[in-house]
Amino acid sequence: MKSIQELEEFIFNDSLTLLKSITATTQPIWGTMGAQQMIEHVALAVGVSNGKIDLPLLTPSEKVDRVRELNLLGNRPLPKDFKNPALPNEPMPLKEASLEASITHLYNELNLFQTLFKNTPDAKRTHNIFGPLNYEQWLWFHYKHLHHHWAHFGLIPYVERF
Numbered sequence: 001m002k003s004i005q006e007l008e009e010f011i012f013n014d015s016l017t018l019l020k021s022i023t024a025t026t027q028p029i030w031g032t033m034g035a036q037q038m039i040e041h042v043a044l045a046v047g048v049s050n051g052k053i054d055l056p057l058l059t060p061s062e063k064v065d066r067v068r069e070l071n072l073l074g075n076r077p078l079p080k081d082f083k084n085p086a087l088p089n090e091p092m093p094l095k096e097a098s099l100e101a102s103i104t105h106l107y108n109e110l111n112l113f114q115t116l117f118k119n120t121p122d123a124k125r126t127h128n129i130f131g132p133l134n135y136e137q138w139l140w141f142h143y144k145h146l147h148h149h150w151a152h153f154g155l156i157p158y159v160e161r162f
Contacts, residue, residue, distance in 0.1 A: 002162070007139040012110060015146045018155045019106075024099045028152050030080050037091040038149050039102040044092075045145055046109035048125060049138045050116050055086050055128040064131035072130045072140055075162045078148040086128045113138070 019039070026035045033041060047053040059067050070076075083089065096102040116123060117135040124132040127141060144162075151158035 002143070004136055004139060007136075007143045011139065011142050011146060012114070015150060016107065016110075018150055019103055021155060022099070022153060026153055029154055029158075031152060033091045033152075035153060036094055036096070036099045036102050038153060039099065039106055040095055041087075041092070042145060042149055043102065043106040043109045046106065046113055046142065048127060049133070049142065050109060050112040051123075051125060052109070052112065055126065057126055057131055058085050058128045059131065061131075068130045068133075068137070072133075072137065072144070077151075077159055077162065078144050080148075080152075080158070082148070084129065113142075 022035050022039075024035055028034075028038070044053065048055055057064070071078075094102075096105055116125075117138075121135065124134050125138065126132050127138075130137070130141065133141065147156065147159070147162075150156045
């Protein structure tokens with residue numbers, strides 16, 4: 001298992017450095033999202049973790065702990081064609097005017113995430129699949145989610161196990 005510091009280093013430093021190599025024309029290795037759509041998708045997930053977006057829990061409550069343990073806290077990455085049931089099958093329309101604006105929006109969402117948990121360390125925010133998550137659990141989600149999408153666009157290799 002990675003430490004909180006290792007997760008934070010990847011999320012708040014390494015992954016943002018990797019974004020410098022993506023362009024509006026960078027093509028995905030799989031899936032239908034363009035580069036800007038993917039970044040806005042990641043920012044949307046961060047918006048759930050930082051309290052800006054509320055989603056209902058879609059996993060039956062009696063299964064949440066098991067789903068969280070196996071899929072979030074286990075050593076498996078998110079599958080390549082993972083579909084979140086709260087999102088449409090097709091990529092969502094762009095909200096920002098440019099790739100650069102989308103990246104800035106993602107930075108801002110990550111800063112709000114850090115601020116929320118710095119100011120309220122015992123906070124929990126509900127993920128629609130994994131249920132209420134604390135700071136460390138959200139770090140694991142963002143680590144896996146960023147790893148998934150950075151591999152999706154060839155910024156890092158896809159791994160079969162963490």
